[in-house]
Amino acid sequence: MVARKLVVVSAGLSQPSSTRLLADRLTAATTERLDALGVETTIEVIELRDLGHDIVNNLITGFPSPKLSAAIESLTAADGLIAVTPIFTTSYSGLFKSFIDVLEPSALTDLPVLIGATGGTERHSLALDYSMRPLFTYLHAVVVPTSVYAASSDWGTGADGGTGALPDRMSRAATELAALVLSSERSSRIIDPFALPAGFSPVGGYGAQ
Amino acid sequence: MQFGIFTVGDVTTDPTNNSTPSEYERIKAILTIAQKAEEVGLDVFALGEHHNPPFVPSSPTTMLGYLAAKTENIILSTSTTLITTNDPVKIAEDYAMLQHVADGRVDLMMGRGNTGPVYPWFGKDIREGIPLAIENYALLHRLWREEFVNWQGKFRTPLQGFQSTPRPLDGVAPFVWHGSIRSPEIAEQAAYYGDGFFANNIFWPKEHYMQLVGYYRQRFEHYGHGTADQAMVGLGGQAFMAKNSQDAKKQFRPYFDNAPVYGHGPSMEDFTEQTPLTVGSPQEVIDRYASMRESFGDYQRQLFLMDHAGLPLKTVLEQLDILGEEVVPVLREEFAKNRPAHVPDGPTHASLVAKARAAEAEQALGFGGTAVNVPLDPAAVN
Numbered sequence: 001m002v003a004r005k006l007v008v009v010s011a012g013l014s015q016p017s018s019t020r021l022l023a024d025r026l027t028a029a030t031t032e033r034l035d036a037l038g039v040e041t042t043i044e045v046i047e048l049r050d051l052g053h054d055i056v057n058n059l060i061t062g063f064p065s066p067k068l069s070a071a072i073e074s075l076t077a078a079d080g081l082i083a084v085t086p087i088f089t090t091s092y093s094g095l096f097k098s099f100i101d102v103l104e105p106s107a108l109t110d111l112p113v114l115i116g117a118t119g120g121t122e123r124h125s126l127a128l129d130y131s132m133r134p135l136f137t138y139l140h141a142v143v144v145p146t147s148v149y150a151a152s153s154d155w156g157t158g159a160d161g162g163t164g165a166l167p168d169r170m171s172r173a174a175t176e177l178a179a180l181v182l183s184s185e186r187s188s189r190i191i192d193p194f195a196l197p198a199g200f201s202p203v204g205g206y207g208a209q
Numbered sequence: 210m211q212f213g214i215f216t217v218g219d220v221t222t223d224p225t226n227n228s229t230p231s232e233y234e235r236i237k238a239i240l241t242i243a244q245k246a247e248e249v250g251l252d253v254f255a256l257g258e259h260h261n262p263p264f265v266p267s268s269p270t271t272m273l274g275y276l277a278a279k280t281e282n283i284i285l286s287t288s289t290t291l292i293t294t295n296d297p298v299k300i301a302e303d304y305a306m307l308q309h310v311a312d313g314r315v316d317l318m319m320g321r322g323n324t325g326p327v328y329p330w331f332g333k334d335i336r337e338g339i340p341l342a343i344e345n346y347a348l349l350h351r352l353w354r355e356e357f358v359n360w361q362g363k364f365r366t367p368l369q370g371f372q373s374t375p376r377p378l379d380g381v382a383p384f385v386w387h388g389s390i391r392s393p394e395i396a397e398q399a400a401y402y403g404d405g406f407f408a409n410n411i412f413w414p415k416e417h418y419m420q421l422v423g424y425y426r427q428r429f430e431h432y433g434h435g436t437a438d439q440a441m442v443g444l445g446g447q448a449f450m451a452k453n454s455q456d457a458k459k460q461f462r463p464y465f466d467n468a469p470v471y472g473h474g475p476s477m478e479d480f481t482e483q484t485p486l487t488v489g490s491p492q493e494v495i496d497r498y499a500s501m502r503e504s505f506g507d508y509q510r511q512l513f514l515m516d517h518a519g520l521p522l523k524t525v526l527e528q529l530d531i532l533g534e535e536v537v538p539v540l541r542e543e544f545a546k547n548r549p550a551h552v553p554d555g556p557t558h559a560s561l562v563a564k565a566r567a568a569e570a571e572q573a574l575g576f577g578g579t580a581v582n583v584p585l586d587p588a589a590v591n
């Protein structure tokens with residue numbers, strides 16, 4: 001059996017939170033697909049609420065606490081990410097963005113990502129496509145085509161076998177993510193923190209020779 | 210093993226009484242602190258270089274030149290000299306001049322500087338920080354070692370037949386440390402030249418710097434300057450002390466909580482646990498820093514940051530008394546225990562002159578003496 005590592009980042013603030021609920025449903029759907037593909041999936045959930053102070057301290061001091069550092073390392077070595085945030089004032093939450101801001105710019109390169117968001121009304125659903133998707137694209141992550149937005153009302157709407165209802169969207173997104181997670185080799189990569197840029201010379205390219 | 214202090218030169222409001230020293234007061238305080246460092250038996254005083262408020266030391270050699278006249282023994286150094294935005298020709302001249310004025314009691318620590326606007330203010334681009342540090346130092350290294358330099362690079366006007374003056378004292382260039390927080394390129398550069406590598410060590414967890422120092426040591430050996438444990442390593446440190454540990458914490462807490470770098474962030478308890486900052490009794494500081502050699506190997510220079518975050522001059526001078534009288538003498542003994550004979554001491558002008566003369570004598574006898582030379586093939590990097 002192949003082993004893959006799935007990391008779930010939930011930026012919900014209340015406990016319990018509908019953001020975490022959505023994250024858990026997406027995780028279950030993805031794991032189910034991976035099972036069917038013969039993949040043994042390890043899941044790690046990062047609740048940003050628990051790391052809130054550590055994230056702010058990292059912004060201030062420039063280095064992560066041991067707890068935050070462990071979360072970042074885990075995410076950096078994941079084969080797939082399910083990232084879910086509440087939509088606050090037109091965009092992902094500040095805590096979610098602050099967490100992204102303390103990552104190395106290359107930390108998410110090639111990482112398959114399923115993006116999800118929650119909100120009070122359906123009117124904010126496009127925030128996924130105009131703020132969350134470009135954020136991960138900028139970081140060279142691979143975002144699956146289907147993103148999943150859950151408004152409060154969605155939790156009371158059943159599957160219709162089409163494309164509109166929450167369970168259908170979750171199912172399609174999970175299928176898309178599972179295929180990419182299967183082909184990811186990120187969790188078995190070895191990263192050399194001291195790798196010098198190609199062509200680097202300690203005396204530069206000029207004069208000193 | 211050399212012990213000393215390094216200063217950033219910040220003008221910071223004292224959070225306990227809301228008073229802010231004038232630039233004049235702060236500059237004079239730094240000069241007083243440096244002289245106190247010599248008085249209490251420290252080996253090194255290192256001064257930062259900055260070109261934006263609230264920092265005052267924009268002109269380090271002016272201050273270090275004054276200190277050269279006022280002191281007898283202490284090594285005058287920098288923390289750091291901006292190798293990116295300064296003209297390497299001017300660094301070569303300024304510090305060779307200082308070396309003569311100070312009878313050789315001078316070395317330097319190269320740094321890139323991380324204040325974005327300083328680069329464009331000096332006509333440079335921060336995105337070229339590493340290439341600037343590499344090229345500028347390559348020129349500086351030659352200017353101190355070759356009489357007449359022909360040179361062409363990317364970042365400054367070419368030179369034809371240029372002779373930097375004065376020539377280094379006794380024909381021996383000042384020792385150079387390269388400071389870096391995270392760039393393997395700079396550790397590689399330090400290793401290539403057989404120069405020292407200084408790990409700031411104070412603002413981040415020790416484990417990070419241990420990796421970087423370990424890498425530098427390996428590459429130092431790779432380039433043929435000696436064994437890995439003979440590489441020249443310097444570390445930063447930070448302490449605040451009182452006889453009784455609780456008093457130290459109580460006194461320092463308002464300064465910690467409002468400090469420009471880490472204030473309003475983690476608690477003092479978390480920060481002291483995660484970084485080498487030690488707030489407590491002299492014995493606690495001794496224990497913490499005596500253990501550094503276990504993490505980094507036997508090293509050559511330990512500098513402490515003592516005057517920052519708005520601490521008043523009087524407090525800093527008291528801290529230096531404790532450091533010089535109670536802490537450093539014990540650390541000297543601790544670091545001397547089981548230190549292998551082949552591990553070099555901290556660099557001094559006398560030690561560099563002796564090394565240069567020995568190499569010349571070996572060369573004259575036909576032994577090659579490559580140990581002190583830079584490797585001939587700069588392409589042999591990876």
